[in-house]
Amino acid sequence: MKLLVVDDDEVMRKLLKEVLEKDGYRVQLAASGEDAVRSLRAETFPIVVSDIRMFETDGMAVLREAKKAGGSTAVILMTGFGSMEGAIEAIQEGAFDYISKPFRMDELRSVVSRAVKQWESARARQVELAVPRFEAAKQSLLGRSPRIVEVYKTLARAALSSSAVLVSGESGTGKELVARAIHDNSARRNHKFISFNCGAVSESELEAGLFGQVKKGLLAEAGDGTLFIEEIGAMPQSTQIRLLRVIQDGWFRSADADEPRRADVRVIAATNKDLEPLVRAGKFREDLFYKLRVIMIEIPPLRDRIEDLPELVNYFLGKYAGRSRKAVSHVSDEAMTILRGYSWPGNVMELEHAIEHAVAMTGTSVLFPEDFPNEIARRPGASQHPQEPAAACVPPDSLEDIERAHIMRVLQDSGFNKSRASEILGIDRATLYRKAQRYGIDLRGK
Template identity: 40%
Template sequence: MSNIDCNILIVEDEALMCELLGSFFTDKGYRVSFAHSGEEAIEQLKEESCALVLSDLRLPGMSGLELLARIQVDWPETVVIMMTAFGSISSAVEAMRLGAEDYISKPFQLDEILITVEKALERRSLRREVRELRAAVRERYNFSNIIGRSKPMQELFEVIKRLAARRDASALIIGSTGTGKELVARAIHYNSDRRDYPFIAINCSAIPETLLEAELFGHQKGTFTGATETRRGLIEEAQGGTVFLDEVNTISPNIQVKLLRVLQDHLVRRVGGRENIPVDVRFISATNQDLEEIVRKGDFRKDLYYRLNVVPVRLPDVKDRREDIPLLVSHFLEKFAKQHGEPVRRFSKEAMRILMTHNWPGNVRELENAVEHALTMSNDEILTPTDLPENVTNPDRDIIEEAAMDGASLAEMERRYILHMLKKMGGHQIKTAEALGIDRRTLYRRLRQYGITEVSAFTDAPIKRAVRASVQ
């Protein structure tokens, strides 16, 4: 972190000392502000938090120790160094007990206090990095958590690796609901040289436009009702790291214009502010819509689209990578076993057949939920079809995939598909023939060939018998 990213608040009632320290730290590249009492320091911190407070122990009104205690409660990320001309072991111990980062006695050499400040800020930065990395490990958002050996997934891994190596390239992740867009965005971040800085995810559709602008860009105190303090926006908070804009297609034209300026100029201006603040962040966006089509309709800026879509990342649906389903199921079984401290269970052959042939409109998320449902509903070591959710066991199945798993012939595949459509149409032969695109007499001949002589309209009982017979 550069010095310009670190602002220091000096709390000192002696004007000469304030001037000396302020000039010294400004020359070293720090942003410096001043307060002449504990009360004034609190008001300044309410306006804008800072990285470090350098405070005298003895102040008019609120003492330095009282100020320290207040900062520990309200601004725990801010480190405090106490200084005093009345140094004693007891006051030093008390300051450190209350959470001071360090302690220095007057008179001191300027180089001495510089070393103290630099070490304190370095420790603060390390603590933040450790906290963020531990959180990332806990959530298991890393490259190895993306499961798949299929060709579409191998191609995806290659794109992620290339993006991770290019720290500034914007990416647009395109995929259906439940395919793991945020997981991929985090994999790009945590495998890049931005990994030690924040990853901030923003669901653009979940925040009203009036609030989204202030959330993204920050705001000055008094800009609108409720703006009781100056706040940095999420783009500023991500300094050095990655901003993930989920459902980016939902942002309004007004915010699109401001976002484009950030991408072009790498500058943020807070709502109600006049200062342009430099930012160094990577933008990763995601959508489950055809953003190019939205651009053609005029609902999304073309220039912003090209800025966001430097590298498109397309995520395959689960139904397009069925060979990965056993790996995903195994991963989820192990994950939930570890969470609950129980042995790893498994699915029966019949249950795995259902999992392999379901179309998974909710993709990986739906598959994970189905596994958890089965584990919850059964205490047995082997999970069966009756343990799976009804929407998984009784939906329209992928007949072609199911027949391929059974090694069925082309004629058998045709038979299964015709019976499937007949069941779907409630036994109505005319509608079934129309849906299949064949002549009604052709359908009659096929049904007689399959041993079905009676089919009541809108009744699926005879069809169920036929389907059961075909499976046997």
């Protein structure tokens, strides 16, 4: 089978060719989006693996050309700048998958293998796969770590469906943002998005709020839109039964009406607790649980995607510096180290409040540790001021010298096995190739 690999990075192109040819594929390379488009117009490729960010003709243009040239072509997009908007656009334009760099080669090989199976199946049925197009969502979620990119891909696919969704995650992770992103990219986006928190009201208020009593309930108000129910685990069983009927049958009865009402509403529920123990304890209905989790999205806590923290910090810094009309440019290195080491029990919401506090408290253009709330700035091991410079001493080797020596030592210890050396160094093979090129290291060991 012949694959087209598109990337304007020569090192990455050659590495992908080497890896994929070892798996038995024939690989044609394209050094730009323009080259890829010409190749796609000349012949049909079952699989296309393309970078997104390229000069002039980008990966999205390559994707569109591939879908136009051959409807069953599976396109895998790669990017070092993963975002929710990018994932949504890619999936809804018809991409088979969307991978955030850096990635493990085993991960790419697995995605390519799945793409091949899909292409073979589609060809056997002579079915062309078509995906409806929607507008990209407003900016809401941030980050490009592998775990948050998985969230982007799942919500993009959820937006193409009308099934119920269960969003789980600790408090402050952004469950409502996920629900809004699904709604804003779905066929219901021109209808209402209604949010309701089960944990904030009494049982009688919950029933009246959802189904209506003196005034119209939220189910009727949502109409053909989306009803987002927060803290679904706090919903009493009597209400659970009524909600199950709405999801299953599309009808509900309010206290002020004799006849049942139609409810073509999409339900997205959220929980910060594991519902399965509640199901086993008989506190949450099993049938409702399985009806809600047709599509399950688990949002990782901030501590498990700490590599996204700088991007989040910069976003909130820009937001609150703008609101306060303060010329705050960045966070000091020491403060960023403290932010990275903090556990963030309140997740992204706590980070946002911390940045807002720091911007309000600072009197300079840089945020220092003392500008942040005490529980963050004064955590054990966090110093309040930079250390005094050390006395004059022999200048150490440069970071480049140290890094080159370390890479050479690892390569020698691994017998110049590039896969093993990459694993030990904690980098992918493309990065190893670039560093070797930069430092003049011969990866053949000569």
